[in-house]
Amino acid sequence: MIKNNMNDSSQTTRYISIWRYPFILSDSDRPASxxxxxxxxxxxxxxxxxxxxxxxxxxxxxxxxxxxxxxxxxxxxxxxxxxxxxxxxxxxxxxxxxxxxxxxxxxxxxxxxxxxxxxxxxxxxxxxxxxxxxxxxxxxxxxxxxxxxxxxxxxxxxxxxxxxxxxxxxxxxxxxxxxxxxxxxxxxxxxxxxxxRLYQLIKGPVFLSNDKFKTRQEKSKFLPLPRFRPTIFKWVPALVFIVAIYAIMLFFEIMAPELGASYIGYGILVLTVPVFPIVLLAMGASDRDSVIYPLRRQYRExxxxxxxxxxxxxxxxxxxxHRYRQSLNNRTVQMILPDVLDEQHHLLIVDNAKNPLLVKENPDYVPNEIRLDTVGRLLIITGPNSGGKTAYCKTIAQIQLLGQIGCYIPATSAQLVPAEHIYYQVPDPGQLEAGMGRFGHELKRTREIFFNSTPRSLVVLDELSEGTTFEEKMMLSEYILKGFHQLGASTLLVTHNHELCERLQSEGIGRYLQVEFVEQGPTHRMISGISRISHAHRVASEIGFSKADIDKHLANSGHRVD
CATH class of the missing domain: 1.10.1420 (MutS, DNA mismatch repair protein; Chain A, domain 3)
Incomplete structure (x- = not known):
């Protein structure tokens, strides 16, 4: 449990609080985690x-x-x-x-x-x-x-x-x-x-008054109050104990010599000394339960x-x-603070953006441009698998997040408007609800994102309307994307559906990027345009599951039927 109240302070003409909910100090009996x-x-x-x-x-x-x-x-x-x-x-x-x-x-x-x-x-x-x-x-x-x-x-x-x-x-x-x-x-x-006042209690001394604690400033000079001393050895009880023992011994030495009972004083001393540590332990338990525990409760709260x-x-x-920037600057990766804008619509413009998770291990990571502005607030990314579409989308979300906490980002220049919400939808077959299937489950997630998004939201959608017919997928995807576009949220869609892109593009909606490919494969660079070419055969060949690989396996196994 963490404290949920917070205090505000003003530093500019607008009322601004730099303090965060929740506070790190936990007011429960366990530290925050x-x-x-x-x-x-x-x-x-x-x-x-x-x-x-x-x-x-x-x-x-x-x-x-x-x-x-x-x-x-x-x-x-x-x-x-x-x-x-x-x-x-x-x-x-x-x-x-x-x-x-x-x-x-x-x-x-x-x-x-x-x-x-x-x-x-x-x-x-x-x-x-x-x-x-x-x-x-x-x-x-x-x-x-x-x-x-x-x-x-x-x-x-x-x-x-x-x-x-x-x-x-x-x-x-x-x-x-x-x-x-x-x-x-x-x-x-x-x-x-x-x-x-709490600091005065922490600094001490602390005085005890009817189950309450008083600071030095609160205590009257002429009011004798017991003072809490954070040590198990107490001078006053020890002094009283010593005086009492000495008095008993003195009594038997002086007042009863004719009875020959002076040895009784020494006997009492031998029997009493072991009791003193027990008294100290009892006082320690009392201090813990009536002083230390109640005081620290005040500190936690x-x-x-x-x-x-x-x-x-x-x-x-x-x-x-500061240390994070230094650790990457030493690897020739440029780190900058984005210009933070106070606008009503989300915006993210970054030059030479690199993925924050991959750039440390790979300083030569291919940079890309990010343009999410009023004109291009709907961005559709096409291209075959393994081309870098997901890495590009994660780069966008991670850079937005780093910039939004005041941290450096791997880029050469950047502007951003803080997002009220960042949503990232990915297929999640492990969380399918009974009787709903993949289509219903993913559509429910898209619905949740849409109804909670605002013009200052960043939304990433990895495919839409999977698990249904092509016609239904086209219809649903089109009105969903048009809805996000009218809502004003910065929206990215990763898709293989170039027909959908062409339909939206014909209406002047959206900006379009595709994965750049050369003969050797993807360059992981995003370029303008819509990808209409499938690289499924190349990918299947690379992993050893092309038509030729299947035919070879069947021929070698003797199970091929012509």
């Missing part, structure tokens, strides 16, 4: 779960993730699977990234700051989500059924976890003053956490602490984008 952020059928934003799988978002995350902290990794993952459709926030995020790139002093200071936090951030996690079983040991956590279990009563985790927060805030005050509003917001959020930790993660996310 990627499973909590992953889109599901009843809880997603720009990417629905089918699109998430189809465009290989998990692999894309692994490709760009170079964060140093766990909270940074979670923030980056949240950005990728729940991207913002807000152009102005993205523009601010890009400005922050450009400042990091152009200001070595700022960059090195942030890198040092984040790396030092990465070494200790687990201490806060242990405090907030650990289970303390008692005893005198404080071993490393045992992962059992997803829980963090420790010996001891949480004193060590309390000291280390609160020290991490205090150090994070104090160290942030030495960072250089940024110029970009996005960076200012992040750094000031961490710095100003020390102005909150604090929006101020959630925003502060998110700010750290979002700084780490920006640095991860």
């Amino acid at each position: 990627m499973d909590d952020l992953r889109p599901v059928e009843n809880n997603y934003t720009v990417l629905d779960p089918k699109t998430y799988d189809a465009i290989e978002a998990e692999k894309l995350f692994d490709q760009i993730n170079q964060t140093q902290t766990e909270v940074g990794q979670m923030c980056l993952y949240r950005s990728l699977v729940r991207p913002l459709p807000d152009a102005q926030v993205l523009q601010q995020k890009q400005a922050a990234l450009l400042e990091i790139e152009s200001n070595p002093q700022m960059r090195e200071a942030l890198i040092d700051y984040v790396e030092k936090r990465a070494k200790k951030e687990h201490e806060l996690k242990y405090l907030l989500y650990g289970e303390f079983s008692g005893g005198l040991t404080t071993d490393v956590p045992a992962e059992r059924t997803g829980r963090l279990e420790f010996g001891g009563y949480g004193y060590h985790q309390y000291r280390e976890g609160t020290a991490f927060v205090v150090d994070m805030v104090e160290a942030s005050k030495t960072l250089p003053q940024p110029k970009s509003g996005y960076l200012q917001d992040l750094i000031q959020t961490i710095q100003h956490f020390d102005q909150t 604090s929006e101020d602490l959630a925003k502060t930790l998110d700010a750290l993660g979002m700084l780490d996310e920006l640095l991860s984008f």
Whole structure:
């Protein structure tokens, strides 16, 4: 479970929030995980779960993730699977990234700051989500059924976890003053956490008053309240115990010598000393249940602490984008930030686009142009299998996604409008519903996409109306595509149906690309036009299943019937 409330801040003339739902800090008894952020059928934003799988978002995350902290990794993952459709926030995020790139002093200071936090951030996690079983040991956590279990009563985790927060805030005050509003917001959020009541509780001391906690500022100077000390050894009880033992021994030494009972004092000492550790353990259990657990519940439920930790993660996310660009620039792959436009219709124009997942392993990956604008918002791609149509479509979706989280993309120039929805429909025979068949199942998915699309949506359709007759396929595909065209969404169709393309083209609808082929095979470059040539025989020959291969097999097996 993750916190679902969020606070807004304004940085420009328009009311803009850079804070994201949900916060990474979990208010439950378990830390947040990627499973909590992953889109599901009843809880997603720009990417629905089918699109998430189809465009290989998990692999894309692994490709760009170079964060140093766990909270940074979670923030980056949240950005990728729940991207913002807000152009102005993205523009601010890009400005922050450009400042990091152009200001070595700022960059090195942030890198040092984040790396030092990465070494200790687990201490806060242990405090907030650990289970303390008692005893005198404080071993490393045992992962059992997803829980963090420790010996001891949480004193060590309390000291280390609160020290991490205090150090994070104090160290942030030495960072250089940024110029970009996005960076200012992040750094000031961490710095100003020390102005909150929760920070005063974390920094301490904490005073106990009728099952409530008071900070030093809230406690009256003349009101004697017990102070919580995060250690199992308590000076006051120890002193009382020592004084009591000494008094007993003194009584028997001075008041009863004539009875010859001075040895009784030593006997009482021998019997009482073993009781003292038991008293300390009982006090430790009391501190854990009445102080540490209730305090950390307040910490987990604090929006101020959630925003502060998110700010750290979002700084780490920006640095991860910087490292991602460096890792590919060293391979002579040009990386750029697209121009983000605030328009009412989706747009994506990219020069020399390369696939983000394939370019790292193959720097010579063939680049292509992307033109999804008002004129060409319906783009139909034709050509035989294995020519690169699917890779081209995934490149478009992945570049849109990377640009929409403020990250670099492999291209020479680009413009984009953030999409409100990104949909990618692929055949999914493993999910057929009973009595519906492939045609009904895929048509239901197309219907779902259509009724949820807007003029600021990006839709990729891998074939339409499969599993029915050619005539019905032509009729259904035509009115569906015309519907998307009138809706105004950027729509891509991958098809072998050149008759459909010719019919739409005759009405002046759509832009058409085909896979370029030479004698040796496909070049993986998209060129203008409609492919009317089938390469099925070439593909069948390449995999050893042509007519000649079948005839040869039958002849050799002796089962051929003339």
